[in-house]
Amino acid sequence: MEDMIDLISGLPFEILRRILSLLPLEEAVRTSTLSTVWRNLWTPFxxxxxxxxxxxxxxxxxxxxxxxxxxxxxxxxxxxxxxxxxxxxxxxxxxxxxxxxxxxxxxxxxxxxxxxxxxxxxxxxxxxxxxxxxxxxxxxxxxxxxxxxxxxxxxxxxxxxxxxxxxxxxxxxxxxxxxxxxxxxxxxxxxxxxxxxxxxxxxxxxxxxISTPILESFSYQGVLPQIHLVNTLNLVHVVLYLKDGLGSNEFDCEEILLLLASLKEVEILTISGWLLEWLCSAGVIFRCLRFQFNKLKELRWIDSLINRAKRDSLACFLNVAPILERLFIKQQ
Structure with a gap:
């Protein structure tokens, strides 16, 4: 393997740049660890x-x-x-x-x-x-x-x-x-x-x-903020990985339910389990909501701890996902 790297590294500068042009950026950056020659290609101008x-x-x-x-x-x-x-x-x-x-x-x-x-x-x-x-x-x-x-x-x-x-x-x-x-x-x-x-x-x-009319994929990771989705009716895939919880922010059930209602047309949803548990503990009964996730086909449920309360909240949420085909439970 090292012989192959040395052989490629000996190619003319322009050819090495051409090789980089054929790679996705993330993989191209990794070539800087191969040798000094490759690292020099990434010397900033x-x-x-x-x-x-x-x-x-x-x-x-x-x-x-x-x-x-x-x-x-x-x-x-x-x-x-x-x-x-x-x-x-x-x-x-x-x-x-x-x-x-x-x-x-x-x-x-x-x-x-x-x-x-x-x-x-x-x-x-x-x-x-x-x-x-x-x-x-x-x-x-x-x-x-x-x-x-x-x-x-x-x-x-x-x-x-x-x-x-x-x-x-x-x-x-x-x-x-x-x-x-x-x-x-x-x-x-x-x-x-x-x-x-x-x-x-x-x-x-x-x-x-967020206001963008043809947005299809939205990913959020971090502490839960106030999220306002305006004119985003084409959303298909949403990730709400709220790994840092509420932080110092304060919410009531209506604010969170408004956020979920704005996602009711998505087909793939990733969500932190603690949020569903929080809603259930506050008295929300999902099957009694005025909206359902009628297009949701895939649900990814993420949490650091999977206990009975979280499992019960997940079961409750499934009542508003009538055509769900795939459910993934991931512990992190």
């Missing part, structure tokens, strides 16, 4: 951007950064590569580093970090519009092929940049938001392209609003 002390609006700052991001999307190599953007702001604003990893299949992953670890609570609104600098035909074209966007560790320092970036992604099909400490409120409004959405491990979130 660094861009330093200095913002002087002259008055400059947030819009102008974001416009300049997004022009560079557009360059990444139009870069010569049609294969995975990493760009490191070092954003140096004048005194009074925190410097920021953005690692931009471009996949070969129209996907980009952004990981945000600050040189100083200063956290802050913030709200994030992502809305696809045709306003602002997306009106620029050249600028708009650079984002026209972007289908997958992964945002990781967004902070209050980066919120305006992320909002501006998202507004340019008119044909985006898949969005993942992950590990955003300090994010309290997330509002997503997308057009007629976004089909897959995942919000994972954002520990401070208390409110999540």
């Amino acid at each position: 660094q861009v330093d951007m200095d913002f002087d002390a002259n008055p400059r609006t947030i819009h102008e700052d974001c416009k300049r950064v997004i022009q560079v991001i557009g360059t990444i999307l139009r870069s010569y190599y049609d294969c995975p590569e990493v760009w490191k953007l070092c954003l140096n702001f004048p005194e009074g604003k925190k410097d920021m580093i953005v690692l931009a990893t471009k996949g070969a299949e129209n996907e980009v992953h952004f990981e945000f970090s600050k040189r100083e670890k200063i956290s802050g609570k913030f709200k994030l609104k992502l809305e696809q519009t045709c306003q602002g600098f997306s009106n620029n035909p050249t600028k708009k074209a650079s984002f026209s092929l972007l289908k997958t966007l992964h945002l990781r560790s967004v902070s209050h320092v980066a919120k305006d940049l992320v909002s501006a970036l998202f507004s340019n992604c008119q044909l985006l099909e898949s969005l993942k938001i992950e590990k955003c400490v300090g994010l309290e409120s997330l509002d997503i409004k997308a057009g007629n392209c976004l089909q897959n959405l995942a919000v994972l491990d954002c520990p401070d979130i208390v409110d999540l609003t």
